[in-house]
Amino acid sequence: MSAIHLDREGPLAILRLDNPAKLNSLTPEMLSGLEAHCDALDRDDGVRCVLLTAEGDRAFCTGADINAWGDLAPADFARRWVRDGHRIFDRLARLSKPTIAVLTGHAFGGGLELATACDIRVMAPAATLALPETGVGIVPGWSGTQRLMRLLPEPVVKEMALFGRRLSAERALALGFVAELAEDPLSAARSIAERLLGTSPRATEVAKYMIHAAAGEDAPAMVEALASGMIAASADKQEGVAAFRAKRKPNFTGA
Structure with missing residues (x-):
């Protein structure tokens, strides 16, 4: 069953997407779990940094599970799916603890938007980023045209959202969207997080x-x-x- 797990490594908290059979696509249960974990983390003074990662190395997250939203009526799609997702991603973005997205694989659609809600990102060199929503008849709905626009140049967002082009890890690094490329992104993220431990x-x-x-x-x-x-x-x-x-x-x- 798909889920988001929360583990502790001393002052580090690790949130892990666990839906590898569907390339960690997001279900309503996973979104609810993310919101609940964020609430708990904000109240845990022992946590200094949160790492957001995923099971498997094929994909960090390929977006929202189409089976969860594909048959929703237009009003429910806008009111429940899009607005609820926005609220939950905003909750992650405004977490009082620093957050690092660990992209061991591709981040598409809602997966890219989820990574964008974190403070910084560490990425595997073979991973790519994309906004493929128009290919299934929808548009980015969880801040892909809003929060992402503050972090990437407008033409780059248009390349992805309008023309379906993928953004390579190397280009994402050059644009400043990614902090570091690493064959083992989780270890690299841990090293970055450990630098916090000597700060206030x-x-x-x-x-x-x-x-x-x-x-x-x-x-x-x-x-x-x-x-x-x-x-x-x-x-x-x-x-x-x-x-x-x-x-x-x-x-x-x-x-």
Whole structure:
């Protein structure tokens, strides 16, 4: 049965797509599992970095399982499949922990969009990237024309989405979409993740929020999260809470 598994290696969390018989295509159960794991990871202070990988080396993920959406009515396809997928991918993108997509094989359609929701990507040299949706009569629906446009030049996205061209690992690296090419992408991702261990967890989290605010990744929420974190450390906040609980007028000092 298709699933997404969560394993721990000390401060590293590894999310693994497990649907190799269908090239790790995404099912509703896998999407629900991803959302639940993201919720748990955000609350686990012992996790410093999340690696997203998949079973097998043929494909990281070839997109959404056509059997899950092929017979949906238009309204259900838009309302449930596309919007639910967007919400879940956004949840991954806005995870407070740094994330690395480990592309041991091809990433097509929703699989590419899933990798795009991670902070950086490590890729096998033989793997390729593609947006093949128009070949089955649909369009990219989980941020392939939105988030991906912030990370790749417009003509490159058009090559994939309009003309069906695949993007090679070498070209993806040259364009900055991929951080590193490696014959063993998981080991390379572990090495990158280990560099986090000597840094401040809180500083890393705040730096991610700042970058996302600048890039337009849920900028309003990022700005409010940063401001709220700052104000929560103030003496005035402590005084305000204490006064509310004691049912007295607060004595704010500006500290």
